[in-house]
Amino acid sequence: MDSRILLPALLLVVGLATVLAQTTSAPEPACETKNGTSCELCLKNVKCLWCIKTKACVTYPVKTILPPHALCPLNEARWGLCWMNFQTLIITLAVLGGVIIIAFLICLFCCCKCENFGSRRFDAKMERQANKTRTKQEERKAEMNQRHDEIRKKYGLSGQNPYSKFA
Incomplete structure (x- = not known):
């Protein structure tokens, strides 16, 4: 088969299998059913919060961002990792x-x-380059004027320009 057809077909099959696997999987049991077990068992579900003080597994209160003190004190609450409490996590x-x-x-x-x-x-x-260029230009202009003056002297044109009165 052509690889241009095979690759999209393969991606489509894998995508459908992933979607079907997610929709047909059994829902996680409620966190409260894991009360009295261990922190590791409770925290296998991301929605659960473990309280060491009461050894209770409760559903994380997502509306309050941080669990209220009445539910579990921050230094006793565990979420995600059993070895890190909420206070340490926040700090x-x-x-x-x-x-x-x-x-x-x-x-x-x-x-x-x-x-x-x-x-x-x-x-x-x-600015240094501009100054250098300006200096070179002024030197060339002075040399050119000097050459023109030498040519004027050579041919006897050093007098006043008769056309200067029209300028």
């Missing part, structure tokens, strides 16, 4: 976020400062 994420923001601001400041410095350096270089 770690806040510190990482702060470090990323500070690093971004420092990079932004350094780039702008370096860009301005490079721009000044470039402007100075262009």
Whole structure:
């Protein structure tokens, strides 16, 4: 078969198999059915929250972002990982976020400062080149005037130009 037809057909079959596998899989049991088990069993389901103090597996309260203290204190709550409590997770994420923001601001400041410095350096270089060109042009103009004066002297045309009164 042609590879232009085979590849899309294969992707279609794999995509359909994935969709059907997701729709036909059995729904996860409710988190509350895992009360009194272990943290690992509870946290196999992403929707569950484990409270060490009460050894309860509860559905994570998504409407309140952080679990309320009445449900489980933050230092006793586990979600995702059994060895990291919510307090540590929040502090770690806040510190990482702060470090990323500070690093971004420092990079932004350094780039702008370096860009301005490079721009000044470039402007100075262009000005030096312009001055050098202007100096060379003035030297050539002086040499040309000197040659013209020598030619005028040679042919006796060093007097006043008779046409200067019309200018």
